[in-house]
Amino acid sequence: MKKKWLPYLLVSPYIIHFIVFVAFPVLFSLVLTFHEWNIISPMKFKGFSNYIKMFNDRMFWKSITNTFMFLIIHIPLQIVVSLALAEFLNQNIKLKGFFRAAFFLPVIVSGVVVTILWQQLFGFDSGLFNRMLVSVGLSKVGWLTDPNIAMGSIAIMATWKNVGLYVILFLVGLQTVPTHYYEAASIEGASHWQKFRKITLPMINPTIFMVVILSTIGGFSLFIEPYIMTGGGPLSSTMSSVLYIYKQAFQYFHMGYSVTLGFFFAMLILGVVVIQKKYIEQGDD
Amino acid sequence: MTKKILIYTLLIIASLTFLYPFYWMVVASLAPESEIGSLTFLPSSFSWHSYTQMFSKIPIGKAFFNSMITATITTIGVITFSSMVGYALAKMEFRGRKAIFYIIIFTMTLPFQITLIPNYITMVKLGLVDTYAALILPFMLNAFAILMFRQAFMTIPQALIDAARIDGCSEIRIIFQVLFPNIIPTIVTVGILSFMNSWNEVLWPLIVIRDESLMTMPQMVTLFSVGGRSEAQLGVKLAAAVVLALPIMIAYGFFQKYFIQSMASSGIKE
Incomplete structure (x- = not known):
């Protein structure tokens, strides 16, 4: 064999990238979780104190609760809306391409744009939503100012941004259902709803779980929306974990502590996703 | 009816x-x-009042330039390096090939929250804070792109590669001159995703760029709308959002089908 080194040369950029940006940071962060450090002065060994601080840090746990609150609203809403729209589009519709393109527009636009835009829609006095409510005689809602509502508002916005992507994924899923299943059901006299419940839903189960996992990972990454809209408020009700980790590192310069939170949070995400995947595999049997 | x-x-x-x-x-x-x-x-x-106000308040032109440079170099880098790795994994026999493949799968599942702060520290220690390199290097390669290229190269018949080798082509020329014309859809998919992700990325620039003259557009618009400089002027904020959205929207207008296919394939992969 000639040039045995060639494949290694071709993969070497990846190896270097992996060592510098994945392997080293993961190992280094493990070391850092046992230290106090502000980057400038030397590291101080602190044993488990970062972990103890984390378990007693009410704001961190609140940020995790907030994230789960977000997911509880976001995931069901995302599935119902995108599945409904995909089901409509799958009915031999004219202008299918136009509808698909319209739904997809928010997906490609920066989250910064979407957040600035929705901040205006959510505005208390002149926001579009409250103007609509007032015009039909209802009272204004504190979309971003009421601590009980703010996270829900952000979840609605995030759903709006991603629906287009999940409509496409559901459409792919719906097209895998063999049409003769529906024909057979029609002969038996099944209603539309029965066909949807008994044929469509079980057949697209894998797509539903994929959407659950993708939205979960997306929800755990929530950052720019509260950063721009609320700064984590009111009363920390929209403080997401990534925002809190960011603040620990770049507002208070607690690098060791911030890394500890990031490390723990990443393990939590992996745990949740692994549990979801287990559940999917069981569901498939 | x-x-x-x-x-x-x-x-x-x-x-x-x-x-x-x-x-x-x-x-x-x-x-x-x-x-x-x-x-x-x-x-x-x-x-145009809001736009003239915006141009006078923030160096949005410079930010546009920075975003263009960053997204373009990142995209070229991802296509070049990921295709090389993908080719080696698909068409070459060597020890450690399986291991590298599993490492790539593993990095795809690793949440970014774990590497975010340590990567910032690396940038500080390498003296790369406030440079284009900080914006580009971490995104120069990605696991998803490698897997896309690997899959594309696996569908290419070995005979084509063998013929090129007999003609005396080097492996680099085989990848970029002989095989690239055969995998255009994959290149377009990876290109669109890399460009869009780089263009829209905001958390990382917020962390590694402090110098205003190096800020990317999403970062500039974010800091402008949370900071005091928009002075609660709604029109100016919205104008900034429009300028940030426009380039991707125009690209979407032209390549709508590719955008939708690319994003859908990335969803299905994960």
Whole structure:
């Protein structure tokens, strides 16, 4: 064999990238979780104190609760809306391409744009939503100012941004259902709803779980929306974990502590996703 | 028949829900400041006032340039390096090939929250804070792109590669001259995803760039709208959002089908 080194040369950029940006940071962060450090002065060994601080840090746990609150609203809403729209589009519709393109527009636009835009829609006095409510005689809602509502508002916005992507994924899923299943059901006299419940839903189960996992990972990454809209408020009700980790590192310069939170949070995400995947595999049997 | 009408009605309402906010954003950015609060369809007159204000307050032109440079170099880097790795994994026999493949799968599942702060520290220690390199290097390669290229190269018949080797082509020339024309859809997919992700990325620039003259567009617009400089002027904020959205929207107008396919394939992969 000639040039045995060639494949290694071709993969070497990846190896270097992996060592510098994945392997080293993961190992280094493990070391850092046992230290106090502000980057400038030397590291101080602190044993488990970062972990103890984390378990007693009410704001961190609140940020995790907030994230789960977000997911509880976001995931069901995302599935119902995108599945409904995909089901409509799958009915031999004219202008299918136009509808698909319209739904997809928010997906490609920066989250910064979407957040600035929705901040205006959510505005208390002149926001579009409250103007609509007032015009039909209802009272204004504190979309971003009421601590009980703010996270829900952000979840609605995030759903709006991603629906287009999940409509496409559901459409792919719906097209895998063999049409003769529906024909057979029609002969038996099944209603539309029965066909949807008994044929469509079980057949697209894998797509539903994929959407659950993708939205979960997306929800755990929530950052720019509260950063721009609320700064984590009111009363920390929209403080997401990534925002809190960011603040620990770049507002208070607690690098060791911030890394500890990031490390723990990443393990939590992996745990949740692994549990979801287990559940999917069981569901498939 | 009534069912069809109902479905069309719902689809039209849904598309208005997705399109109208963007329409409102563009119109409001062109409306007189005093009318934005009550605007629904059209203002009494149009003006560029918000845009001239924005250009005088923030160096948005420079930010546009920075974003272009960053996204373009990142995209070229991802296509070049990921295709090399993908080719080696698909078409070459060597020890450790399996191991590298599993490492790539593993990095795809690793949440970014674990490497975020340590990567910032690396940038500080390498002296790369406030450089283009900090914006580009971490995104120069990605696991998803490698897997896409690997899959594309696996579908290419070995005979084509063997013939090129007999003609004396080097492996690099085989990848970029002989095989690339055969995998255009994959290159387009990876290209669109890399460019869009780089263009829209905001958390990482917020962390590694402090110097205003190096800021990317999303970062600049974010800091402008949370900081004091927009002075609660809605029109200026919206104008900045329009300028940030426009390039990707124009690209989407031309390559709509590719955008949708690329994003869908990335969803399905994960």
